[in-house]
Amino acid sequence: MFRVARNLIQQQVKSEKAVVRCLQTSTTSTAQAAVKEKPKAKASQGENYSFVMNLFKGQIEARQVFPYPNVLNEEQRETLEMLVDPTQKFFAEVNDPMKNEALERVEENTLAGLWDLGAFSLQVPQELGGLGLTNTQYARLVEIVGGNDLGVGITLGAHQSIGFKGILLYGTPEQKEKYLPRVSSGTFAAFCLTEPSSGSDAGSIKTRAVLSPDGKHFILNGSKIWISNGGMAEVMTVFAQTPVQDPKTGKTVDKVTAFIVERSFGGVTNGPPEKKMGIKCSNTAEVYYENVPIPIENVLGGVGNGFKVAMNILNNGRFGMAAALSGTMKTCIKKCIDFANQRKQFGQIITNFGSVQEKIARMAMVHYVAESMAYMISGNMDSGSEHYHLEAAISKCFASEAAWYVCDEAIQIMGGMGFMKDTGLEKILRDLRIFRIFEGTNDILRLFVALTGIQHAGAHLKELQNAFKNPTAHLGLIFEEASKRVVRSVGLGSPPSMEPHVHGDLIQPASELARSIDSFGQSIEIVLIKYGKSIVNEQFILNRIASAVFDIYASAVVLSRASAALREGGETAQHQKLMAEVWTLEAAQRISSNLKTIGSGKNLDNFTKMSSIAKNICKAEGIVQLNPLKL
Incomplete structure (x- = not known):
């Protein structure tokens, strides 16, 4: 199937390159981890086209959001059509999710079939044994x-989305030629970063690699935990501390380096498969490294550049999670609708009741947002964008939370039937829980989005501050900013316009969104002035900033997609318009509430009280108050 299709695929996938810079600041480990993931645009790129990044300056950077991406050419679309049917057929007829769960491994026949389909090498170039798919084509198959x-x-994602993704992104021609054909034809790969003492704070890993006396190998020692495919991977992307000489000070410091490690090097072992709440068929194991000799040519991305490699691997693959969970939500919605359309209570089919209708509508809307984000970001990437990292982080957070919500509501609509194992929803609910944790916990990614955007806005204010040092040379910038502030202060300002970007039928919700963007930019400016660099410690505030950003980006994405549908005049255009209108109105209300919260003295005082409550409980090592009976 796929192997026949492979010969017909001609397009090449552009490699995504991104540079990650670590902010130097002293704060908590979670804030440090969030800041460390900050992507830095190359100097040669000039302006940053990220929609989300520019929100923090109260500006609309529309180029990556409007119009909604349509990136597949005719040949790519034909190729994808050729791959969709066999994929759907395989999962309908060959893969058995319940059997995989009972075995706590993917059944051998299924694994063999997936290798034969080429499903483990969707984005490996054709000349190196893969299908050479674009990100958008990949998203569609992952959704299935x-x-x-x-x-x-x-199992598939741990192998290709992160396992050997570093070789695709950073590998030398020799590394690609050596390893990509192998991981495309039966050799499993894994991504080995997490350790017992380092979860979200990736920079604190203890695994070390030291150059051998003859200078030909790095000797690796340490261990990794919770490694997907860890018990069966023969090729691993492993991250370890290495001694590196600081060119400025001449001192030797530890920096993380990425390595391509083969189990055949010797000294690589693993523990038994972990017992997990969900995704039981995926292999998760601890991996140990004892004096593993790694040839120096297996350094990936340069000595000391491992943090950048790790973060960009994760950033590059996050859109795929939104695509996969979009497929999960579709399944949950279909299961509960099939039930609800037949279920009668009080003499009526339950879908006639308003409370059930609201559940269905909200499930459909969050699915629409997540699906729209996935294909928006894959389209951006296929168009050559390097400014998608915040958007990808948002898509991962949003989709993982939306999928949990949709599955939970589907169970609620089905009542007792939804709670039964045979319905399949209880398995999906257990499987979904990990998605808010791995590949960057949602808590850390929210801080990442907020802190990265705030630093971008802070740089703009610093630029203005510097302009006042030489006002004659920067009169344009000074007058532009001064006029904005004066107009805002007397209430005559108008928010940035979104009318040119949306279909005429969506001007009202677009105007509402524009006002939210303007308010958001002003709120960020106030926060920067009030807190300065200490904002990194204000996580109560950062979380609400992130929530507002999520709602703004989600609204822009659905307005873009619905506008495209209205222009095309498809049969679902009016349905998409309804979802965009409802979503944008409610999102605007949430945005307003969050922005008021971060500036309200009463709410700030409440944050302090919540901090005290948490400290009291931690000190007591549990609930503080006695039982009402005092017994």
Whole structure:
């Protein structure tokens, strides 16, 4: 199937390159981890085209959001059509999710079939044994997998989305020629970063690699935990501390380096498969490294550049999670609708009741947002964008939370039937729980989005501050900013316009969104002035900033997609318009509430009280108050 299709695919996938810079600041480990993921645009790129990044300056950078991406050419579309049917057929007829779960591994026949389909090498170039798919084509196939078996999806994703992704992104020609054909034809790969003492704070890893006396190998020692495919991977992307000489000071310091490690090097072992709440068929194991000799040519991305490599691997693959979970949500919605359309209570089919209708509508809307984000970001990437990292982080957070919500509501609509194992929803709910944790916890990614955007806005204010040092040379910038502030202060300002970007039928919700963007930019400016660099410690505030950003980006994405549908005049255009209108109105209300919260003295005082409550409980090592009976 796919192997026949491979010969017909001609397009080449552009490699995504991004540079990550670590902010130097002293704060908590979670804030440090969030800041460390900050992507830095290359100097040669000039202006940053990220929609989300520019929100923090109260500006609309529309180029990556409007119009909604349509990146597949005719040949790519034909290729994708040729791949969709066999993928759906395979998961309908061959893969058995319940059997995989009972075995706590992917059944051998299924694994063999997936290798034969080429499903483990979707984005490997054709000349190196893969299908050479674009990100958008990849998203569509991953969506099918996510709609059928998330455990299999993790097995596939751990292999290619992160396992050997570093070789695709950073590998030398020699590394690619050596390893990519192998991982495309039966050799499993894994991404080995997490350790017992380092979860979100990736920079604190203890695994070390030291150059051998003859200078030909790095000797690796340490261990990794919770490694997907860890018990069966023969090729691993491993991250370890290495001694590096600081060119400025001449001192030797530890920096993380990425390595391509083969189990055949010797000294690589693993523990038994972990017992997990969900995704039970995916192999998760601890991996140990004892005096593993790694040839120096297996350094990936340069000595000391491992943090950048790790973060960009994760950033590059996050859109795929949104695509997969979009498929999961479709399955949950279909299951509960099939039930609800037949279920009668009090003499009526339950879909006639307003409370059930609201559940269905909200499930459909969050699915629409997540799906729209996935294909928006894949389209941006396929168009050559390097400014998508914040958007990808948002898509991962949003989709993982939306999928949990949709599955939970589907169970609620089905009542007792939804709670039964045979319905399949209880398995999906258990499988979904990990998605808010791995590949960057949602808590850390929220801080990452907020802190990265705030630093971008802070740089703009610093530029203005510097302009006042030489006002004659920077009169334009000074007068532009001064006029904005004066107009705002007397209430005559108008928000940035979104009318040119949306269909005429969506001007009202677009105007509402524009006002939210303007308010958001002003709120960020106030926060920067009030807190300065200490904002990194204000996580109560940062979380609400992130929530507002999520709602703004989600609204822009659905307005873009619905506008495209209205212009095309498809049969679902009016349905998409309804979802965009409802979503944008409610999102604007949430944005307003969050922005008021971060500036309200009463709420700030409440944050202090919540901090005290948490400290009291931690000190007591549990609930503080006695039982009402005092017994």
